[in-house]
Amino acid sequence: MRTKIAATDSIKKPRVNVITLGCSKNVYDSEVLMGQLKGNQMDVVHEADKVSKDDIIVINTCGFIDNAKQESIDTILQYSELKDQGKVGKVIVTGCLSERYKPELQAEITNVDAYFGTNDLQNILSSIGADYKYELIGERLLTTPSHFAYFKIAEGCNRPCSFCAIPLMRGKHASKSIEDLVKEAKGLVRNGTKELILIAQDLTYYGLDLYGKRRLDDLLRNLSDVNGVEWIRLQYAYPSGFPMEILDVMNERDNICKYLDMPLQHISDNMLKSMRRGITKQKTTELVQEIRNKVPDIALRTTLICGYPGETEQDFHEMADWVEETKFDRLGCFTYSHEEKTHAHTLIDDVPQEVKEQRVEDIMEIQQAISFDKNQEKVGKTFKVLIDKKEGDYFVGRTEFDSPEVDNEVLLHASTNYATTGSFVSAKIERAEDFDLYGQIVK
16 A cells, blocks of 8 residues: 655755556666666655655556556546645656556646656656666666566567557567676676566567567576576466477576466457457467476466456356366456457446456455465475565565565564575475465574
């Protein structure tokens, strides 16, 4: 939850306060912006609890689904009201919502100083009185704990998924070069980063635009060779055209986590076809099995959509049965959001909201039982754990099978364990719940 804002005049020097909403791609973009501002000798903070009358507020918005859009609008209104009250200086809006709805936002919320899109970094800097510094490419001011960083390898997406507005907001897929990414990784390591969480709208498309072929496997080898990178984690892999060679690299390299986030969205052939996913139930099932055969101890995470237009009870039960059979290690589920200018918006949003929500609840209930059983299998075993924070009476960490914010955590009671944030420890699991593991550090 966002911290309630209090006003203060204790900070005399104007500063830039960056507010980040939405996904890890937005986190990355905010960090790049903040790195440029710092390079311009500007005072920059991230989501400061208190604001000053001279503050420049930059809101990096999300425009993906209804709830995220509403949060972004509420945040813009919150800060524009503070501006009206003379409690902040400028309010600048950027990100996906601004890219997608700029004319509407300008008409409705008129006291915002400027609206920018997702690829307007240089213009944002100029509006704040800063220069874009090419020598800072790859430099960022991390908003995550320094020991892990989201690592964006490409922007945009070429996939035609019917429900998704990302191409409207982020444009076509554009890979970064292997050389630039290695340079960025080395810079992060120098500042204490140990885990790179690879993100893009579609990791598996990486390289096709730059090199004429998929080169995620080559990128992984090059990043794995960077001294000091202890974990590399893969998020957002697309199933159609999945490059199986990346699994060979996963097996070859100890510092590539046996973890894969592959959003599958549905399993009913009717739904997959309407969603324009380019894959069938049979091919999806075969792909999951092939991945598990190649990397037997891999943790597979997926996300699913409930209530897509035309989803029948039969379609839903087919997906629920498949979730129960497939037993994903990690799973998230969302209600369908009817997004303007997407292909699916031409369809009738005919599943009632309460039915969508009940279906999500039913899927997550199945997954909760699966997660409990899988966690029980870990009791008595010892795992390498990265300590993320100390919270209350516990040191809180993760295994290689867990991504921050969305997956399971390992809790080590501070009365009998000692660790430092950002360190790796060996922990023996003593008991397990649905989504949490409890353990003891072993020497």
